Amino acid sequence: xxxxxxxxKIIPFGGCEExxxxxxxxxxxxxxxxxDCGLMFPGEEMHGIDFVVPDTTYIEQNINKLRGMLxxxxxxxxxxxxxxxxxxxxPKIFTTRLTKGLIDVKLQEFNIAKPQIEVIEPGQVIRLxxxxxxxxxxxxxxxxAVGYAIETPLGLVIHTGDFKIDNTPVxxxxxxxxxxxxxxxxGVLALLSDSTNAxxxxxxxxxxxxxxxxxxxxxxxxxxxxxxxxxxLINRIQQVVGSAMRYNRKVAISGRSxxxxxKVALRLGYLKFPxxxxxxxxxxxxxxxxxxxILCTGSQGEDMSALRRMASGEHxxxxxxxxxxxxxxxxxxxxxxxxxxxxxxxxxxxxxxVIYGKKLDIxxxxxxxxxxxxxxxxxxxxxxxxxxxGEYRHLKLHGELAVQVGVKPENVxxxxxxxxxxxxxxxxxxxxxxxxxKMVFVDGGKAGDVGNVVLKDRQVMANEGxxxxxxxxxxxxxKLLTSPExxxxxxVYMKTSEDLLKSVxxxxxxxxxxxxxxxxxxxxxxxxxQLKERLSEFLLKETGREPMVLVVTAEM
Numbered sequence: 001x002x003x004x005x006x007x008x009k010i011i012p013f014g015g016c017e018e019x020x021x022x023x024x025x026x027x028x029x030x031x032x033x034x035x036d037c038g039l040m041f042p043g044e045e046m047h048g049i050d051f052v053v054p055d056t057t058y059i060e061q062n063i064n065k066l067r068g069m070l071x072x073x074x075x076x077x078x079x080x081x082x083x084x085x086x087x088x089x090x091p092k093i094f095t096t097r098l099t100k101g102l103i104d105v106k107l108q109e110f111n112i113a114k115p116q117i118e119v120i121e122p123g124q125v126i127r128l129x130x131x132x133x134x135x136x137x138x139x140x141x142x143x144x145a146v147g148y149a150i151e152t153p154l155g156l157v158i159h160t161g162d163f164k165i166d167n168t169p170v171x172x173x174x175x176x177x178x179x180x181x182x183x184x185x186x187g188v189l190a191l192l193s194d195s196t197n198a199x200x201x202x203x204x205x206x207x208x209x210x211x212x213x214x215x216x217x218x219x220x221x222x223x224x225x226x227x228x229x230x231x232x233l234i235n236r237i238q239q240v241v242g243s244a245m246r247y248n249r250k251v252a253i254s255g256r257s258x259x260x261x262x263k264v265a266l267r268l269g270y271l272k273f274p275x276x277x278x279x280x281x282x283x284x285x286x287x288x289x290x291x292x293x294i295l296c297t298g299s300q301g302e303d304m305s306a307l308r309r310m311a312s313g314e315h316x317x318x319x320x321x322x323x324x325x326x327x328x329x330x331x332x333x334x335x336x337x338x339x340x341x342x343x344x345x346x347x348x349x350x351x352x353x354v355i356y357g358k359k360l361d362i363x364x365x366x367x368x369x370x371x372x373x374x375x376x377x378x379x380x381x382x383x384x385x386x387x388x389x390g391e392y393r394h395l396k397l398h399g400e401l402a403v404q405v406g407v408k409p410e411n412v413x414x415x416x417x418x419x420x421x422x423x424x425x426x427x428x429x430x431x432x433x434x435x436x437x438k439m440v441f442v443d444g445g446k447a448g449d450v451g452n453v454v455l456k457d458r459q460v461m462a463n464e465g466x467x468x469x470x471x472x473x474x475x476x477x478x479k480l481l482t483s484p485e486x487x488x489x490x491x492v493y494m495k496t497s498e499d500l501l502k503s504v505x506x507x508x509x510x511x512x513x514x515x516x517x518x519x520x521x522x523x524x525x526x527x528x529x530q531l532k533e534r535l536s537e538f539l540l541k542e543t544g545r546e547p548m549v550l551v552v553t554a555e556m
Contacts, residue, residue: 008157015417033129054081056088084440086330099144139174141236160376195394202369211243224289325352340356469550
């Protein structure tokens with residue numbers, strides 16, 4: 001190890017004060033590593049946005065320092081940003097076998113050249129510049145999840161990734177407490193730990209507890225059973241298919257990501273069932289409903305997902321019918337509640353029996369609750385504690401837990417995205433300077449071409465509508481050649497607002513006569529801006545609303 005004269009920087013690029021977009025940078029002198037590269041689902045106010053990904057400007061500016069990227073597991077909030085980030089940075093990626101398979105499928109869908117990905121095993125030591133890294137096995141809602149023990153010249157840093165303590169996991173691979181015990185003996189400088197369930201008391205139930213619930217659902221269902229969940233919940237898929245087989249049902253899959261993930265997991269041995277249990281949607285249509293189960297995407301009410309299209313009647317192959325049982329086996333991501341409720345309402349309207357929420361134990365969290373979080377902190381006894389992966393309240397509550405179990409209050413650091421925690425031999429402190437971590441919006445497959453200004457315009461149009469004024473003038477004199485035209489969308493209904501629209505046209509005429517005819521040499525860009533301001537003030541006074549105002553001018 002080199003001399004301990006330099007400083008370690010820990011910088012969250014996402015995942016702090018939000019659910020998703022997980023990415024953390026560790027920097028020591030001229031060496032940098034990145035942990036995870038996830039996306040976040042948009043909030044209701046992000047009109048038209050598909051996903052939100054991290055801002056990697058700082059990494060791009062320091063690309064010569066980048067030694068590698070470590071991925072903890074294969075959920076979208078940890079790998080989903082890769083197709084948008086890899087065209088800008090091309091690090092060597094280290095991850096487990098299943099996670100590599102899921103990344104390969106994702107990059108193939110986007111037609112992106114695959115980077116160098118090295119498959120690693122828990123306990124394997126990796127050296128990346130000043131960092132020596134050892135992955136350790138954790139239990140989560142997907143197989144092959146790991147955390148990372150990162151040895152730095154200043155001491156050992158532990159990043160848990162997402163975890164829960166499941167003593168009876170579906171795949172039989174339990175949390176590696178022995179390895180954590182060894183880390184504790186060495187001494188832990190800093191612990192970064194998953195905060196998602198920091199406000200949930202007790203312990204998170206084992207994934208295996210769902211098996212009995214699924215069996216009950218399949219036993220009672222008289223028609224088709226349609227189950228939606230996250231496409232990457234491989235252990236959940238294993239249990240659903242197991243129940244289907246016990247009750248003599250074939251399984252059809254709807255949703256490309258679900259089908260691709262199942263194919264990869266079967267090939268790699270993380271799903272274990274005969275391939276003949278899977279049939280096409282066309283084959284399933286020929287079977288009696290009581291012999292059919294359907295696995296599909298759409299647990300978050302996503303617009304173009306399989307379940308959403310079924311609920312709206314737009315799915316070309318699957319029509320919801322009376323007797324269908326639909327199971328929503330996932331908890332809502334904050335911001336998706338309305339879309340999920342709309343989907344459930346539409347399914348009920350079409351005659352389905354829908355099981356969702358807390359009606360039955362159809363979903364368990366993949367994240368540890370308060371007692372599990374305290375157990376990890378107790379076991380590792382870190383000098384510094386940094387809660388990650390959660391909204392502010394989660395981080396704050398997790399920090400309070402750390403103090404309860406012995407971490408000094410001044411050694412707990414609640415970080416915002418972009419804040420830099422600097423650790424040296426003399427202590428730890430937040431730096432005043434932050435790195436840029438703006439939200440990068442993905443719209444229609446492109447990242448970054450929709451910024452905050454465009455998003456704000458969409459919010460205005462969605463909330464207040466749009467008002468367009470069209471003015472045709474004589475190019476020599478600047479006088480109006482025709483009566484001004486107005487078009488509105490989402491503001492007022494033109495047929496019932498004739499008086500208002502006449503007043504607006506009169507206001508435009510007054511403006512053109514006083515501001516343009518007397519000073520025709522003005523720049524038309526300036527004139528449009530002035531007319532827009534005048535109309536905005538007029539419409540606010542007359543209606544109390546502020547639509548987006550656009551002015552179109554034409555000279556003839």
